[in-house]
Amino acid sequence: MKDEKKKESIFKRLTPYVGQKGYMLYLAMALSAVSGVMLLMPMVFIHKIVSSIVLSGVVEATLVKGNAIYAAIFAGAGLFLYTIALLLSHLFAFEVEENIVKISVKQLIDKPLGYFSNRESGKIRNIIVDGAAQTHSFLAHQLPDIAMTMIAPVVLLIFFFVFDWRLGLASAVPVLLGLGLIAGMMDKKTKKLRDEYFSGLANLSAETVEYVRGIPVVKTFAQSVESFERLYSLIIDSKETVMKMTMGYKNKMSLFEAASSSTAFFLVPAALLIIAEGGDIRQVLGNTVIYLLIGPAFGTFIMRSATISQYTYFASLAIDKIDDILDYKDLSYGQRDNPQDGIEFKNVSFSYEEEQVLQGVSFKVSKGEIVALVGPSGGGKTTIARLAARFYDVDEGEILLGGVNIQEYGKEALMQRVAFVFQNSKLFKMSLKDNLLIGNPNATETDIERALIHSGSKEIVEPLEQGLDTMYGTKGTYFSGGEAQRLAIARAFLKDADYIILDEATAFADPENEQIIQASFKKLSHHKTTLMIAHRLSTVVGADRILVVSGGQIAEEGNHEELLKKGGIYKDLWEEYQRAVNWKLGGQNG
């Protein structure tokens, strides 16, 4: 299905993005085709002037004037139309570029969150924005030329045989030669070299990025840059490929250029032959002159069609990439709202791509209970939290929210009832107040005040000159990771959801922030159904229940004291944690 789509023409593939300005496309192409014909017309008038002079041996003022004026009118009108065509194609291209970005972004919004957690935002952006730009330059510059390149050779071909077919044939020889050479240029060997060259360039880019990123490491290990042998040999290799390519491909290119502009080379002898065979000297002369103009023009159009097909290829490649990155199964939602009661995992299994992460996990978080997930990284606790927030759907088993399958809830209902605070909470480029109101647009001043106090954000906002009206992201108003996290928690307070999913992730916060964040987490989960991932075991001590997740399964379950008494994985984790917190560096030699 997908491959079929890729074989469709570039125009069909662009249809979804064309919007209401599709007429511009057709108008631009029509205008450019008409202008292509008009720009060739002066040749006819020049031919009239020249043959009249040659035939009669005198210059007829009125005839010259009349034809010269026509030639000028056609050329002028042709150029004007062509410019209009370009203008339209540019406008159209901007529209399409805009639509590609808009439509892709709209599709992104419907992707489940899991989509974003294993794709780099930079990569998504590159593919969409660069792809749109690439399509833009194809539409703006190549599009009008396509119409012209299609129609002009037809007109020229007619010209070839209208004036004198024998001379026409003679001037067709270099054109055919040129075509032959172009075909020869695309022979397997050169094509292979070209492919080699381009893949070499791609490798070179990748290797260079690695190099640039690696330089600090290289330097700290006092290695010379030559340790990047691969990069060096790639640079040398690409030089050699280019050398081979220039020998194979460029020689032919010069020949092609010479051939396609060598109309006179074939035309003149042919003319002389015709005359020698008894043709009318003056008529032949007049026609010869005109073929000298037509011949080279043909060559230019052949050349142009080669570049156009290259650009078309690039544009469809860009669209392919956009389609590929947006190709992801959307989640489907039901109609239910207002869940009551707790969260329950029933025999849940889940895998990321090939890797099985959870196997038959079952547990229940009763209403108002705080349950903490602990365990080694890679054990599956983050996945459990993500599934509970419906980043992904389970492969097997089911997740129940208030006794009903999570998939049956409406999207809005789900998002309103469940609050999650994960690492990398994002503040938007708007006032702090608006940032907080995201949590609940109807919150009052007192609500906000309370949320600020509970989340420990009050002392972040207070020193700011404009307080809550400060625009986030403007000069000087960036916050540290810990501070941003506190404001994000304030937002969660305002939301006042029934279910709370927390990823503690305070690893990067400094001790002061850590303390505040932990305290506010405690307040946030008060009387709420809470599922939290704990990295620092200190946080879980107060949890109603602790689930030790290991190897994709729940290995132990109980509260802090029970688990310690049990003497299993949790006890080991706890002891290790105690040791780590009290680690004194340099104990052995200090």
Place this chain on the structure above:
Amino acid sequence: MLSLIYSVNNIISILGKYKKSVRLGYLAALLESFMAFTPYMVLFYIVKVGLERAYEMKDFYLVAAAMFLSVFLRALFKRWQDKLQQDKGYYAFSDNRLRLTDHLAKLNMGYYTEGNIGNFSSVVTTDIVFIEEYASSQMGIAVSSTTNLITSVLFLFFFDYRLGIVYVLLLALALYGIDCLVKAMKRNVDVRQKKFADLSSGVISFIKGMQTVKAFNMQRERSTILESEIEKTQESSLDLVRDVHRAILFFNVFSALPVALMVVFVSYWMIQGSFDLAYGIGFIVSSFVMFMPVMLMGNAAEVLSVSGAAIERYKEMMSIEEMKDHRDTSFQIDKMNICFQDVSFAYEDKEVLKNIHLEIKEKTFTALVGKSGSGKSTIANLIVRFWDVEKGEILIDGKNIKEIPQEELLSNISMVFQNVYLFHDTVFNNIAFGNTDATKEEVIEAAKKARCHDFIMALEKGYDAIIGEGGATLSGGEKQRISIARAILKDAKLILLDEATAGIDPENEKYIQEAIEELVKSKTLIVIAHRFSTIQNADKIVFLEDGEIVEEGSSEELLALDGKYKRQYDFYRKISASDES
């Protein structure tokens, strides 16, 4: 025209030792243009003969010979020009890549910030490739076109000075058209680049905020905001399109008008009788060809203006000052006694360190403490010369570090920081990077000490597993331990450690701590500390605030002082106490 010459010179300026050959290419281009005109000379001859008398066989031979020679020589000269300019252009860019990579390796490491790395990468890949792919071929076209025009001028003056004058005047008009076009293009390139950057950052912040957007069910609001941002950036494009197309129309008219005018002038003179009929016809026909180069130059101008921007970025990067390195001095670090003497340092106008005096004796343990922004990381960065100090000096074993060869300096220091970069290479090579002479046993030994061995053996291909894309994925803590194994193998005298490293992956904390213990045995150790418990054994704790050392001494001494350190310490104790409750 001027702008075109400027663009061509701009390209030539980065061609290094190939400049000469590119200049010789001008001659080849000129010869090629002569050959391009030969068929028209022949045409003149035929028309003239045809109008005067009947053709003879010798005309045929002459014409055939002239034609054959001109086509043959033209192809030859064309190839010669390409060889001199385009091919050499490829070689020159290959050299430029090497030069740029060398240059990048010689910059102050402080330049290697996340943002700069992005810039560097885009110049090295996108910009250079663009210049390579387009600039040299377009340069060829610009040069050929110019020589064609010169030949036309010569040709016309040779036949009829009036024609020459008219042509030169008309040419001036057409070239003015090109200048207008180039200027509009330049405006276009700048505006478009800015728009593009705006659009990109809009989209990326949208994607990055997606989790929050969804969590608070604000898809509609955010997408409306982004959409209006997209529309706003695109709105300005309408002005831009109009601006450029005015220039294009202008250019088209100015490059086509001369053809018509030439025809008019020649016809007028022929009617007057002051111009030979044969030549008149010849000129009417060749007037099309004589202005063709102007069109080509117009097309080349567009590409050249884009590559001009790329070349500017390349040059800008090449002009960043390289770090001075005294490779020739044979100084060797023996003990690793470090001394800061009245060191001040500012980063982009912001003073980060003020008059720092600090002595670090060999094989001691020094801890740097302070809030983020207090300058504790800067002290570590200055020792490894991420930046050079502006005021005061840093001495190692009594020698100013600026005078110690960089290789000597760095081979004696190991840094274990939060951001670990592992190469897209095997696990083994990533560890062996610490010491390329190491044997396999030594590498494995280091991996064992750094508590890496077990998880490496659990990988499908063990030490031969490739790290990164398409290979083994490692957790933050595992990467950290590999970087420690690397440092253990390196066995440097000074260890700079960012303690946050240890907390990168709480579950792995224990292993990382054990690995660090192995690493720092009998070394000079400087730790950027976050947790107070970690550094209780330090010989010296340096407490920084706003770029100044406010307290200094062992933990006991500082506690006895009852100052700022004590207050922080108590606060930390409180947190730990609540941890253990």
